[in-house]
Amino acid sequence: MNQHNSISDRKDEHIRISLEEDVSGKNITTGLEKYRFIHQALPELDFKDINLSSDFLGKVVRTPFVISSMTGGTKQAMEINKNLALAAQARGWSMGLGSTRAALESPEHAYTFQVRQYAPDIPLFANLGAVQLNYGFTVDDCRKVIDLIEADALVLHLNSLQEVFQPGGDTNFKGLLKKIESLCSQLNVPVGVKEVGWGIHGAAAKKLSEIGVSFIDTAGSGGTSWSQVEKLRSQDPLKIKAAESFMDWGIPTADCIVSARAHGYKGMLLASGGIKNGVEAAKAIALGANLAGFGRSILKSAVESADSLISLFERIELECKIVMFGIGADSMSKLRNTSYLIKAD
Amino acid sequence: MNQHNSISDRKDEHIRISLEEDVSGKNITTGLEKYRFIHQALPELDFKDINLSSDFLGKVVRTPFVISSMTGGTKQAMEINKNLALAAQARGWSMGLGSTRAALESPEHAYTFQVRQYAPDIPLFANLGAVQLNYGFTVDDCRKVIDLIEADALVLHLNSLQEVFQPGGDTNFKGLLKKIESLCSQLNVPVGVKEVGWGIHGAAAKKLSEIGVSFIDTAGSGGTSWSQVEKLRSQDPLKIKAAESFMDWGIPTADCIVSARAHGYKGMLLASGGIKNGVEAAKAIALGANLAGFGRSILKSAVESADSLISLFERIELECKIVMFGIGADSMSKLRNTSYLIKAD
Amino acid sequence: MNQHNSISDRKDEHIRISLEEDVSGKNITTGLEKYRFIHQALPELDFKDINLSSDFLGKVVRTPFVISSMTGGTKQAMEINKNLALAAQARGWSMGLGSTRAALESPEHAYTFQVRQYAPDIPLFANLGAVQLNYGFTVDDCRKVIDLIEADALVLHLNSLQEVFQPGGDTNFKGLLKKIESLCSQLNVPVGVKEVGWGIHGAAAKKLSEIGVSFIDTAGSGGTSWSQVEKLRSQDPLKIKAAESFMDWGIPTADCIVSARAHGYKGMLLASGGIKNGVEAAKAIALGANLAGFGRSILKSAVESADSLISLFERIELECKIVMFGIGADSMSKLRNTSYLIKAD
Amino acid sequence: MNQHNSISDRKDEHIRISLEEDVSGKNITTGLEKYRFIHQALPELDFKDINLSSDFLGKVVRTPFVISSMTGGTKQAMEINKNLALAAQARGWSMGLGSTRAALESPEHAYTFQVRQYAPDIPLFANLGAVQLNYGFTVDDCRKVIDLIEADALVLHLNSLQEVFQPGGDTNFKGLLKKIESLCSQLNVPVGVKEVGWGIHGAAAKKLSEIGVSFIDTAGSGGTSWSQVEKLRSQDPLKIKAAESFMDWGIPTADCIVSARAHGYKGMLLASGGIKNGVEAAKAIALGANLAGFGRSILKSAVESADSLISLFERIELECKIVMFGIGADSMSKLRNTSYLIKAD
């Protein structure tokens, strides 16, 4: 019981800190600012023909945008999840829920994740820490959360450093690859793997796809830094000070994307970590991602209302379309395959 | 009638905003600052022998400088155009007029473009949005504006993103290449193509020259940013916010020039976009342009008086001559072919 | 007697200035900030299995960390040395003592270096200026200080520029290589060579190892600048002004490491100079060092108490372990041989 | 008479402006800061054996340092020249006098250049604007100034842009190469050529040496900018504004040196332009110069007293010696041929 409460407290604290404090990394960026589109003055397109529709988890979605896994397990989290779901349904975004561990451990929290009613059509995915597979979570537990959420997929997050900085974190990451492989073969929904803001390197993306993982979400550096979040929560002077030495840790989002494709990762790739607008999202896609994910940059609107989120989503979509107009691409596949993105010198 | 009024209002607003607000792009420059001339201590020249004369539109002009298309259609615009024409005639500059659409749509505005009387000798060109070819403008309309202005050429501007940010903009840019080709073959004056501040890429320059366009004006990034101008005019919160994501959009002027020549564009090339003095103009020419254009940086003087403009033009010419003295080039062709411009490291 | 006093005064002044004034170089850094680890989201490790143990001077030490030679010869120095020794013993660090010349020249100061009682198990080394071999110091003198301290090794420091800036410095550095060679062959403990903050170049490291030197400590630039320290002590206007021209002198610590290995130096390499935390230390090791040394960044804690030092040491160790967790390395040899350190662009 | 007065006024104004106003170029540096020495911890030298002696104009000089041509023609200039001469003699520096044209045109000013009495042993050289060869100056005039000054050499300055910015400047630089060639063959002292702060390119250095010029003084950019000096003197709004566009004009001093040697210039090379201390001078020499010149950075001391200058010279010499100690070079030829200077990345 206590433990469940502590998870809930933690969840609310994460949201409060993410909204109120400066939790971005220092001396590190997404790397997307190093890339520039080459404007095409003659797009040979009608702006209204530009189409953002994409495929994800067997569904056709109206946009290539995804809400990154963020919350659940508390009353406030429920509100946020509901707003996110309503807006996602309204605009055709995909949506990840926060770690569903809370729902498993205390069933009375389950309703905070159950947003399928507000978002019947979109790809929705459950979320669990991969490390929990070393701490008693079974394939059946995974099935339970998938069913509970009516999820199209399960996403496992890799958060090694967060577990270190977090009080009482679960830091045995041994043998996870094998366990993930076995999980993939037993579940009947696709399994994705994400980080939480330090990025997934290309070699790891490749390896994960080889053992049956269906999609990778970079969750790269340049946005939310979890060593910063945990530092602000911490009471432990040692860890507070140590966290400062990790403010620039991680793989920038742009580098994750490039590295995944350079290592021959051919699967579905979500780019996330520090993405703030449709231009950055378009850069991520032009670099090789299939979809782009938004975490903390949409959290404030998510706390406000579904309408606030819908406006924000519209703006992001408009920005992406303007990019596409600017380079003469009217479809996601053209954006993804454009040669009009260059590394600035 | 209403529509004509709205064009006029817009024109005056453009001028006011360009003069009073910060409408330059952010995190983007012309790129000209990356190039440096290699000083030649022994020029082996008499300064007074330095000659700026150039050819443009079949005329010999005393300078390689061009006034970028800016305005027309209102009383204030008439004053500006008259000052520009008087100064251009006095100093031997070429001159573009602002979009002549206003004159076509409401004949009572035509006089605001008719400056040939003040500038009998210089190359003068009419200006229309290329996209209007998709919105009802015909070859005959083009002939009409050319005659009205007694223009030596017609310049079509490509302004895709401006049309997106502008309320009620014309955003169907489909099939323009074909229409421009057909226009070129039917008009009996040369047709030029320019951007409005986001630049024309080399591949596009090449393609346009192949379909009969006689000259290209880069109108590159690093100077006036039209997303900024339209942002300041906009009432639409979505577009205001979206415009901020495009503050660094476009191809820097220097890159446009280099890219045009690198793609094998051999035609007449005007460099413009953010050029502020004769040193920058000389760099543009040494990079491969034939002529250099000035827009917003001369607008303030244009509002003041012809005399103010003449002083400004003299200064620009003097600066260009000093550059030429500094590298030992006494003619435009020597400046254009100099090997004494290098990319700084 | 006088001379001994002056050495003591100087030692206290060094400590005071190092603690109170800004004595870091300007426009120069360790270069370590140019390197980044590539995060490995899947470490496949249990955090608790990460092992920092290392070999040094024939002993197994619990950490790869070394206290740089700093002080001795005064009452305050004794306190500092005692604290350092207690903490080193507690945490398994190695320890260098400050220049033991004072102990030789005035035996009543000897006790200030005798910390073996507080640190029975750790590698401990004596320290002398190599240039003293040109000013009357003999092999027997060296033996005396080694015995006095019960040292595992003798470290000679090369401090050419410090001797120039210091009033009455010993500036004859001729023929030292030969004398060091002879010393190495006659002593029965290993001899190390370090700089004092301007770094040892790879070619010199190689040469020194060829004449019998057992380990090299880079003591590179980016941390304490001795021209700055001596400038603040100086009364001589000429030297004060001249010192300012040397604020950026020296070889950055990272460059020393890379250069040592690039020149084929295969021996034991201590990296030091400006290292402030466990992340920087881990970078130094991943670049090719065996151990990492801390000087001025631990001095403040050393003045406070052994406990303060122990906390600091724990933090540095934790940071190093988190780095290793972050890249999936559980031993020093894996850290040293990692390919997950790259030069950022 | 009037004209002579105006030259005198100009000379005093140059000094006043150089001392009181900011006359350095903007966005341009000497480039010397891009180079770093590689510290050699084991110099194998006795500091006192370091020898700065050099050859110049057939004399052995105690230092490789030269006072750049600065002034003459007024009472204040006489004071400055006397101080410079006394200090140069005291420390073994070489010395250039300011443009000796004033002395030719009004004999009553001749005494202001006659400092041989204060400096019997050092290389001393007369100075004239090369362009004066196009404005009536003859070989006999040159002989006259050489005799008057008892000069070891005549230095011609190339100052094309200064003549443009200066009111009534002499701007016919045609055919100078031929005239310089003829002058070289007729004078019986060596002829040098310098710029005044915009630098001499390697190709020009090579060409000048082929026609008989004995030494080149780079007088590169990064220090005094003559467009800035003339801007501050100017009454002409056109030129004041134009001068601002040339604040970053010229070839950085370091680039002049590298370019001279890269173009195969093998003659005597003086590096000057923006050099402020002995470290920068040593870098210039290590890059390929034989001697290093100081202009405006010593002017303030020159106005004060010979003693003030002597202290300054001592400091510069000390800095150069410390550099040499730091890299293990005990002679000018070793400094010039060192491989321990690298371009920082």
Ligand SMILES: Cc1cc2nc3c(=O)[nH]c(=O)nc-3n(C[C@H](O)[C@H](O)[C@H](O)COP(=O)(O)O)c2cc1C
């Ligand atoms: C308040 C908050 C809570 C989060 N909770 C989770 C979580 O439960 N599971 C997860 O995989 N990631 C979680 N994340 C990480 C995000 O999914 C995302 O990967 C990370 O914040 C980086 O993206 P950003 O820079 O766009 O915020 C959370 C992030 C935030 C800001």
Ligand SMILES: Cc1cc2nc3c(=O)[nH]c(=O)nc-3n(C[C@H](O)[C@H](O)[C@H](O)COP(=O)(O)O)c2cc1C
């Ligand atoms: C007030 C104003 C009005 C403009 N109107 C037109 C126009 O009607 N047609 C056109 O082709 N370009 C127009 N432009 C764009 C300019 O011709 C030019 O391409 C652009 O401003 C970039 O150059 P600059 O940085 O030198 O201002 C206008 C620019 C300004 C500042």
Ligand SMILES: Cc1cc2nc3c(=O)[nH]c(=O)nc-3n(C[C@H](O)[C@H](O)[C@H](O)COP(=O)(O)O)c2cc1C
């Ligand atoms: C107060 C102080 C005293 C020092 N005394 C010595 C010494 O006696 N012998 C020596 O080899 N180095 C001495 N050093 C130099 C250090 O060992 C070290 O090489 C240098 O400070 C650079 O490392 P840091 O940047 O980590 O301080 C001293 C440094 C400090 C700060």
Ligand SMILES: Cc1cc2nc3c(=O)[nH]c(=O)nc-3n(C[C@H](O)[C@H](O)[C@H](O)COP(=O)(O)O)c2cc1C
């Ligand atoms: C006050 C002043 C007067 C100068 N007069 C002359 C001159 O008469 N002849 C000449 O060749 N250079 C003259 N120069 C240029 C210098 O010789 C030198 O080339 C230039 O100042 C760049 O060096 P700096 O940056 O060290 O000052 C003068 C410079 C100064 C500051």
